[in-house]
Amino acid sequence: MARRANFKTGNREPETLRPRRKTRRYARQRRGGAAILLATGLALALPAGAPAQDQTQDWQPVLQPSQSGDYWTPNDPIAIFIPPELPIEVLQNLALELDNFDVTSLIQREGDFALLRLPEPLAPGEHQLRLVEYGQDGSITERGFWTFEVRKNAAFQNVEANANVAFDGTRILTGDNLQGADDNIFQSGGEGRIVVQEGNWSASTQANYLYDSRDEQSLTGREADLGEYLTTLSFQSDDLSSNARLGHHDIGANDFIMSDFYRRGLSLDIGSADSAVQVTGFALSSQALLGVERISGIEDPDDRVQGAHVRLRPIDSLRDNLELTGTYYLGEKTDTFDNDFDIEFDDAFDVEERSDGSGFAVAADSLWFGERLRLRGEFSRSRFDLDGAGGAVDPETDEAYSALANYAILQNELVDELPLNWNLGIQHERLGTFFGSVANPFLIGDRITTTLFSDVTWDTFAFQAQAGHQTNNVNSLDGLPRDRTLNLFLNGSYAIFPGPEEEPLPEWLGLPSLGLSFSIVDIDQTDRPDDFIGEAESQTISSTASFSTSYDTWSWYLSETVSSVNDTLGGDGDTLGFLTSLGSQFLVGDRVSLAPYTQWSLDENQNLNDTVHTWLVGFGAGAEILPSVLSTNLNYSYSHARGAQNTLDTHIFGGELLWTFLQAEQNQPGMAFALSGTIQESHGSAILSTQDRVYQVFLSLKTTLPASY
């Protein structure tokens, strides 16, 4: 289960730079060389007059009205009148800011006006423009401050619509062993999005879809179907923030009861604009859904969770440092086994598996001592019936809690002019044996865990260490042994990155980085039921070393993992495994790329003397024969396994030659012919003698339309 930190580490705007008055003086922290450089551009752009004491001290720039009247459109230039009498010494020290961006260097002269043309359209909404003058004494004088509105048109502040749609028609030219594939195949896929905004209100909707003339290749069994979608209606004012959402989303709860629960459904949140309070009500499908069936996600009461989530930042002075959250849910789930992407392996009776439950979680998360210390605590209670009403097992009520303390012992301490950070933390977690939630399907109850962890970063060096102790059978069940699990994890990584003023690395070394990790998990049964026959103790060790480096036109990587499982009771479960990965990428000129790779693994059951060798080798290649017109892509892979699990040796070669005769542009379709195909050839191993050969060649007309408004 993952619970995210809720506080940002670098989002505070310095108090000294919040101009709200038209003219304001304040001490400048330091006059950077950049200001001079940029202001020089402004000086060159505007005419300089003779120095005049009055004008240089008390002059006012004037923002000119937009070409569109009351508002600016996204591509309108911004013109500011600057008195022509200003001497060059003043002009040299001017800087213009649009929102939080310094745009001084983009200013052009046009008569007595400073004209600003951005390389990108201005986003619809309110904008702030500020003209400042750097004084000789280090002060900054705000000479002008304006807010103005950018609108898409008179009716709506913003209307945006874009869609990206592809449609391919394919004919099989030739093939063998295609298992009845259709001769003519049509496919289409794409997505679209519409946003409308006016004043405090905004609405958006986005969706994707897939069409395939063969229903077995479709998302849901239908030839054409909706994928995922989300419609949002928002209201944002100075005091209030509210959103209604229908479609696929995650309401943001991250606790024992509900975590990473991205589902189709409906939610409504309402809160204060300053994030002091936010309340969310939700009703979501219990299972992940695609397609138009169960379009809202909440039609089926047997497969739905509903509840509320509250987020509070109750103390003004600790607004960014203290957050309280609470979640309550009530729901049922019916596993229908019709998803290809979520698979539950509880189908012993070949019937629908039902579960239901309810529960709540409350949590407090806080940062103290200059955000060096993080303290988080959570308590949760669940009622969970794993086989639903009428099932063999009665519903159970259980509890869970966790406590986390994380302290930054060193926070950006400079060592050799580079920041050093060291965090040390401890977490204690207890989940009752029968704790469970429909809205947190990956959570496994029944454990008491204490974990110590430490992270160190310095320059491009990082090191993590963690040690944990865990026991199970929290509720002391008669028929269950108690395991004691110890784990240790170490991970280090380092990248060599010489700065521009440092001595470069030897050319042959490129820009290298390396990583090392090691983990050991030891499980010991400390308590067993009477006449227990399930003795099981083990020690699991893994270590990985990896190295990669990059040069101007190529890069390569190598990693080696060694894993072992040692059955400490002397059973036949001892395994030892090696996995080696090697790969590289090459650019040959501007037009050709090549990426070969290989993996080799050896897995050995030491007691049973079973050894499995697996070898994979392949490459991907791409070439722009005529840029933007004719290109080709090829891939090849060979897989081979020998030992206890004999499988076929398989060669697969695929490729495509693409001729784009109409290049897609915004609101203009693109069209291309593609000649593509695959050859798969399988050979029997020493034991298996099956041979299988598939080849297929296609001609496709590919069309695409990127549309936007």
Add this chain to the structure above:
Amino acid sequence: MTVTLRTLVLLIALATGASWLAVAPAKAGVQGQPIPSPNRANLPFNQPGSFTVVWRVQDTPVTATPSGEVFSPQGRFVLGGTVIGTVNRRLSQIATTLSTAVFTFPEVVNVPRSVIIQAAKSNAPLTYERSFATTDNIQPTAALPVSLAVTGGGGELLLSRIELTFEAPPDARFASVEQDARLRAIARIRFGGSGLLQARWVIADPTSTTGRAVFRTLQIVRRNVAAAGEVEIYSPPLPTRLQGLHELRFEVDDPAIDSPPRLLYQVQLRQEPGFSPEVATISLLSPRPRGLLDDGARISWSAVPGAVAYKVVFLESLADDIVDLEERARYGELAEDPGETRPGETVAGFYLPGDTTETDVPGTSITRLARDRRYYVQVLGWGPDGLVIGRSEPQEVLRR
């Protein structure tokens, strides 16, 4: 020949006191107690489990006709003498010889979570039992039971749930992405017990999804997992070069599963709005990664041909998921970003003409960055038609 055999069978039947013409004679059919191998199995607590057993059944003589059947209609979970669950799977083989024969019935038994919970709550022994009969002697003979033990995290590795999603858009089960987009998938696996997970990421791209899908292996996965829990396995970057439909599967070789989970995604030959068809990579030359950003710090980058303007932006640095990192660490996953942060909203920035590739950070920008905080810096290059033609990866720095 047939007469001779029938005579022989009749003689044997008579010798054992039974008549082959009679229904359900006492000595025909299953002989002795069928034997399971192995006769014990461990099941991880709190999740559905499964085990494999081979039943060995001796049948003498094979009886009424050469096509006689040896069968077991169902299996039973028995807790302390009480049946708490049944498996309605009929095991059956046709006898093809007339001599004494030994039949073997391999069976993969799925054990519901409810059975395991009931066993853990009780101190009574849990067994899995079957009885075997023949068509000419339907009086069933009980096999020796398979003794089942409910274990904690130390038992055999079993998977109880696999969920595939895309990394971005977060948690999506279907994605329509632009050509050359960075795309990865995540397999979230809930498991019981401990052991080595052996799996492969395989893919069929548009060179075969338009006909018979041919899956090539993208990556071999080996992951030691221990003590029951959840593990996330990231796919390698998925191919997004070819327009069309792609099908990704996560094939688990050990412990074996019935059918692999899969995801579909569509690649579009298209433009990202506001970006040119080919966005060049800008290399940020200074400051160095995780380097310092002092007052008047210098920023330099590699040029993009055709750029009319550059925009240098400073993004807030958001804390990453502490617990997530810890859980990844637990299962030996190499953390990809040891810095534990990710770029957030834009805080400040500035524009420069297209002939510039280095500058001091202007005072208007640097003063918007709080001291002793981390930020990300990124450079974007614009072409003459208002499209982004180059961008750098966001790079973390420390404001001093």
